[in-house]
Amino acid sequence: MASQKFSLQESQKIIDFLSNYTPCDVSDALVKYGVKNGGYFPNLVQRSPTETNRKTVVGLAYTVLYAPLDDPRPAVKTNYIDSVSKNSIVTIALDKSLQVPTAPFTKCNNALYGGLMSTRAKYLKANGSVIFGRIRDINEHLNLNYPVFSYGLGSTAPKPVVKVVEIQKNLDILVSNYPDDTVQTINSNDIIIADQNGVVCLPANDEVLLNKVLNYIPKRVEADELVAEDIKNGVAAGVAQKARRGAIKLDDN
């Protein structure tokens, strides 16, 4: 598992660092090192934004997979939410049989996640939840000031139609794309960075890429702040971007 890649102390350091930036900043760095989609998992919406909750959410993916009741795999016996650890992002997806590449992105009209799950997740010091499906109990997440992202909304518990079949395994997400639909994967303990713009996954199992990204982000953000300043002083965007981004010095080149 990716968690073996870094210690609890290391992951805390990475989380604290990335909390100062945005998913867009992480995507800019991933693009710089050849990841064309910038790690973006499209179509997720922040469902519980509050005054103090609009900032970046960062944590390690604690992955949970739901499948239809007729799936041959047996249901996991324990309640997944009770095994969440500190700094997790509870990350829940549906089996591919329940995914569609167009909205509402799911064939499951029952909500996968609700207020009691956020209550428990918060108690266990998780940092947020990302649900590739529907969620319910909006007011409860708001009152907990706990960030929840989802494809859609619902009112009904999942039990009558789906069951948890895997915990802490990879999640495959079907995404509309050009020229063909693609599948994007989240590995257990990948780093999730999310805000109002949506959700980015920074793979944790490629240590070289991870270090490059963490190194590049502050330099790029600083350069783009100078671009914004230049533009406000009347410099053409094309000129300012070329000059300021071109001046970034990479340790890894």
Place this chain on the structure above:
Amino acid sequence: MASQKFSLQESQKIIDFLSNYTPCDVSDALVKYGVKNGGYFPNLVQRSPTETNRKTVVGLAYTVLYAPLDDPRPAVKTNYIDSVSKNSIVTIALDKSLQVPTAPFTKCNNALYGGLMSTRAKYLKANGSVIFGRIRDINEHLNLNYPVFSYGLGSTAPKPVVKVVEIQKNLDILVSNYPDDTVQTINSNDIIIADQNGVVCLPANDEVLLNKVLNYIPKRVEADELVAEDIKNGVAAGVAQKARRGAIKLDDN
């Protein structure tokens, strides 16, 4: 018609009672008695939430069906909005030829409903409007503090492309589902319960189910409040849910 099932006084009592709960609470009760989707009609969004308007909306479905101009049925001659009665939820859908199971859920880009309709509905003491299509004039609904739910938004009146062909008949709603798309029906005078999580329909024509649901809701809500308390005190979610929900005493068993 379902309205014959209970008197004006009885329906007022039900509405007053359900106004203290949420669509999620109603769905939990419907699931308890075998309704797997919890009565949820997916993909509707509250378009006029205000400080005082985030609470639950409850009323009896006053159903209106629009069809394309080339539909063989003649247009209804009167304006449907002038026949709305107290405690109604104006519930408008499109003929199946104009429905799609994926977003934007409608082939009609004209808005079915606007500010003048809410002005009249509010005058006639309707409790809200649920539109399986587009609506317009957001600011007017907000200023009226009148709750309106819809699939989407628009700017153009419906007249050039659709006509009202039925009032107070059943509405069939096409819904993406697993393993196949399904049709969910709202009957005239069914009970509609809606809030920020979306819209639930509680069938009014099954008196036995209705009484069970109304009886179960407060017990389940009380149990789940105890679960939340337990979780905040460190009890595992699985343990707390099993204990508190298992202790609910049902009169009807």
Place this chain on the structure above:
Amino acid sequence: MASQKFSLQESQKIIDFLSNYTPCDVSDALVKYGVKNGGYFPNLVQRSPTETNRKTVVGLAYTVLYAPLDDPRPAVKTNYIDSVSKNSIVTIALDKSLQVPTAPFTKCNNALYGGLMSTRAKYLKANGSVIFGRIRDINEHLNLNYPVFSYGLGSTAPKPVVKVVEIQKNLDILVSNYPDDTVQTINSNDIIIADQNGVVCLPANDEVLLNKVLNYIPKRVEADELVAEDIKNGVAAGVAQKARRGAIKLDDN
């Protein structure tokens, strides 16, 4: 180009005039003169609404077309944003190969537009941006108090997957419709009117229609304000609409 139809002074006058109305008002007038969809381009959402920013946005379409990197057309060499002129609405679309009629309406998961582009657009006195695709940097548009409309959100810059191939040419937008999907066109320098209800395009190249629309709008708005007053006094909506709208005197008939 449509810009030849009216001078800078004339366009300023039209923009100032329309800023007092809404996209819905413009659609009512277009319907009156036979445009069945009321000029509405569906499914765009206002992404940076602020207290002072909920009002109508009006300007002339400055059109930009993105295509996939494998498109045979060469990339435009300059940065499109540096050629935006005063009173523009920066209007960006994707080549039809990247459009779908159902949500998320685009096969491009990269954002086409971000904060630096709004910074430059605002410096050049553009009035807003309408992006038929994804945008990023929500907080930056909010902080600039600059209105941006889009189909969806993203975190990643466009460069790895698309290139600008045309500036100030027509944009063709694929729209789900009945009985068949249709293509709606925005011409360079058409008049864009947008608010929380969405985006309307008023064609600038039909001077006769344009004058009829501008003449009709205030009369219709006045009539509908009287309808609302009538309704609040208990008049049936059908009666009030017929009487007040029937009394509108058209100069052009």
